[in-house]
Amino acid sequence: MGVLLRRWRILFPDLTNCISLCQKQQQGCRFYHEKQKRMLLSQHFLSMNLREDSVISQESKRGEMTCKSQRLMLLGGLICPASPGCYHYMPYTVRAMEKLIKVIDREMQIIGGQKVNMPTLCSAKLWKASGRWELMSKELLRLADRHGQEYCLGPTHEEAITDLIASQGCLSYRQLPLLLYQVTRKFRDEPKPRFGLLRGREFYMKDMYTFDASEEAALHTYALVCNAYCNIFNNLGLRIMKVQAATGSIGGTMSHEFQLPADIGEDQLMMCTNCDFSANMEMINSDQRHCPVCKGKLVETKGIEVGHTFFLGTKYSSVFNATLHTSQGKLAPAEMGCYGLGVTRILAASIEVLSTEDAIRWPSLIAPYQVCFIPPKRGSKEEKGAALLEALYDSVAEAVPHLKDEIVLDDRTHLTIGKRLKDANKLGYPYVIIGGKKALDDHSLFEVWNQNTGETLFLTREAIVDLLSEV
């Protein structure tokens, strides 16, 4: 260590003093600031160099089936396997996830949701009280601490939140409806984790819990949250089916699933061709072919469950003694609802339903980056266009501040435009802008691909700034 420290002291003579270091930084960092002024694709931590066969062999070592979103996310370097059902989320995935969380936060907060964050370690005591310590059997990941106290890693938090509410004493009706939610990592020891982020053992979930003093108010709140879920999927441009569903190990008296229709979906759904009725197959007799409401014909389809809502009534509040003051001055057990959205599952499911076999497509709102700029190949006839394209990049960054961190320059100019366009197509940036031959004309024109519509246009710098201002 002595040698290192000495050498280091020569490089940074007054390093131990933080204040003088911070002053030095003004000089020391300039290099990095300059270098980072444009977002360079060559510095992104993506596994663009992975080849299909190596990716497939990585996963098939485990004998897992793969689906389109899993294959595309592995190939694009968006996820990387760690252990069965557990993935490293790479930078593009983290960006998409943070954007999705913002979309969710917004809708949860419009209806009055307040964000909390509950521990992962859930005491066995609470789960035994609700009866789910036994019921959930091998799906729970369990452990004991150094003192022998038992915990599970929370797959959901009905016990925790109800105990928390009970610990607050009786809440006033003025605080109702109380809508608490969190976006945290959840755990489920799936017997067969598969399909990448669609069915993992670790995943991010948004779970909301609501509390009301009467069944009627609680049903109103239930509808409110369902509406917010519809808004979220509408905002993402995803077609969603809301179907009647079974309550399973969560319990309660009514439940709905939010399903994205997809062939890879693990849920069998029945839709009426005549009325609004739709339900998970588990809700009806397997040989039933007519709608229980209007007797219309039922058709079958498959879906990926991305959301699930439960009307719980007093199932948990009666166990944990969570009571509320009603506006009539009485005490009532809390009428509860719980509501889940699979955050990482929505990422994968939207890739599953929007992408082609070779190319990722994102809901625009959550694409990791909005625009990719591709300058001409180094040494090509169009090489001079590089400076024009970089100037365009800078114009966009300046004129459209909200896109400043949403644009990336594919500086791998040792590759042809065609090769880089293919990569851009695979990764699914909503807009790709190319500086080709026409950029060198008197009135520079750049090629603009809208990858979500498939449209291509040649536009001037001004027209591009106008177009992207709308994004």
Add this chain to the structure above:
Amino acid sequence: MGVLLRRWRILFPDLTNCISLCQKQQQGCRFYHEKQKRMLLSQHFLSMNLREDSVISQESKRGEMTCKSQRLMLLGGLICPASPGCYHYMPYTVRAMEKLIKVIDREMQIIGGQKVNMPTLCSAKLWKASGRWELMSKELLRLADRHGQEYCLGPTHEEAITDLIASQGCLSYRQLPLLLYQVTRKFRDEPKPRFGLLRGREFYMKDMYTFDASEEAALHTYALVCNAYCNIFNNLGLRIMKVQAATGSIGGTMSHEFQLPADIGEDQLMMCTNCDFSANMEMINSDQRHCPVCKGKLVETKGIEVGHTFFLGTKYSSVFNATLHTSQGKLAPAEMGCYGLGVTRILAASIEVLSTEDAIRWPSLIAPYQVCFIPPKRGSKEEKGAALLEALYDSVAEAVPHLKDEIVLDDRTHLTIGKRLKDANKLGYPYVIIGGKKALDDHSLFEVWNQNTGETLFLTREAIVDLLSEV
């Protein structure tokens, strides 16, 4: 369920059809939108009704010592105990934490950091390879899955990230320095969790890992990250000490701690009164009273460790075979650094060092809300001022858009202004604005408290908008 569903159908006749539901929502939600237009304190999920003795007894059941930040956070309803060393983070804490993460993200991204997210379940195989499966002994929380595979809950991710880098094949020198970081929940089975968020068993940490192809470049990167850490604490207005430290179970050849001086701190630090030298006591002989650099006098102080940096060299890269291409076309084992910031610990530590015994003070940048408006008591002589204060609230929300979600109206008008000011003082909003007697004068004046400086001013609506525009 039949009864419920029928009743529910009467309330929301076409609920199963999501699209018509979404249309209905425009009406259904209006009530909530109106109601939520102003942020009402009475609807915040805070435990303002908790009394000191009940809080203390909640914690002392466990025989834990309490410190100022723990007591204030419990009393203010910012945290709520779940199990030893595990807390529910309540809405104000989540808001502060999300702001802190933004501050950290910004500085990490300025130096080129890319955000990833690694699994909590860390395979025993990797930890056995590094030798830490044994070394960390009881501090690791361990479990086996349904197939008997062993894991620990990641307290830190050197093994995981180095294995991830190795799995990418040899990275090019063009991608270097590679700086990857995450902000995730970490686990450590502390023998004695205590002091609330200062020493918990679950906590949020920002951990960064850097990769370079030479020792010299890696030392440069190390300095760069240390500088970014200084910037973060400077931005928060926290006085930080950077001290030489031992490398402990992480390993490596050089290490620094970032310490906030505080009496409650568990680290003993030695500072030279003459030069820049400062070190954790563990780095020098316990009877040493003179600086090893200049022989100046050493003085002792205590600190809360909020950050820790390690120069790892090739300790992990050689185990996991993580190699890089140098610019000379050779292969070299990655020279690594790792860098931690205790996210939830910084929240508690800043409360610890900035607050009085009775009143929380936040670094302004991360205060959960920036402004609290207190209208007069219902039925008081000043009651008419309520409308003026509400108009002021609306003016601020409109004229200062970035404060729109940062202001809260204390609508508990059954309480006196004095009682609510006391609560506002306890919770530490940087600004408190009161509509008292002078609001009814011809030229309405409102009382403005700057709680961080202790300053009080009477200002007009225009002057307040100007003042808050700077926040």
